Amino acid sequence: MAKKMDFEEFLRIVRTRRCTRKFKPDPIPDEDVEKICETARWAMSGANGQPWEFLIIKDQKTKDQIAELFKGNRERVFNIERTRIEDLRMPAYRDRPDTKPALQTAPVLIVIVGDRRTVQASVLYSNFVFGEGGPGAVYQKNMANATQLLCLGAAALGLGAQWCSVNSSWEDSLKRLLDVPEELQIPTIIPVGYPDGKRPAYRRPLRELIHREKYDRSRFRSGEDIFNFIKELRKRTREAYAKGI
DSSP: OOOOOOHHHHHHHHHHOOBOOOBOOOOOOHHHHHHHHHHHHTOOOGGGOOOEEEEEEOOHHHHHHHHHHHHHHHHHHHHHHTTSOGGGSOGGGSSOOOSOOHHHHSSEEEEEEEOGGGGGGSOGGGGTSOSSSSTTHHHHHHHHHHHHHHHHHHHHTTOEEOOEEOOHHHHHHHHHHHTOOTTOEEEEEEEEEOBSSOOOOOOOOGGGTOOOSSOOGGGOOOHHHHHHHHHHHHHHHHHHHHTTO
């Protein structure tokens, strides 16, 4: 039987983890970066395919180049996001972003590199049908599991991290910059560092999430409920941005 750990300590780490967007310039020891990657190395993956690799970036020139690629994508995001009504618009895109991204200011970037070929370790049937997220979902979940553990590993060391998605509009340029082979992918970059401020946390109460035996339809949220929920989320985020955190 596996030895039990202190559950409250584990829950404390989970609850204190934040997506950090503002970092102190203090350097991160190499051994701490390796500890974070060691955490992610033990992530779950379909049929133990383990598609992840970790590219560590500390050189400021490289971070500046990555940030420039990201800024080009950020402009494309802004042009779409501005079509929303302001109350639902992501706060970072209410106006054209002009701040330095965390990709440029964090002491360390962990570029998560994925090898989709490893999906062949799992049953191929999942790549041809819609079920657990549709074709390709197993690979995406594998990478997401590693990302989650990486961020928890950072939190356990008192560090902040941010989940920064890489999409097709700048992935190819990023791969060329970092000399990543064509067969591989870069789904995510994680800036890591000591947080400069702490964002407030908000999660729905557990009583709203658990159903017993059958779905409790009295708690089903209407379209209006979801609209108001997102509107409230945006309000909370705007308040955090206003405080510079």
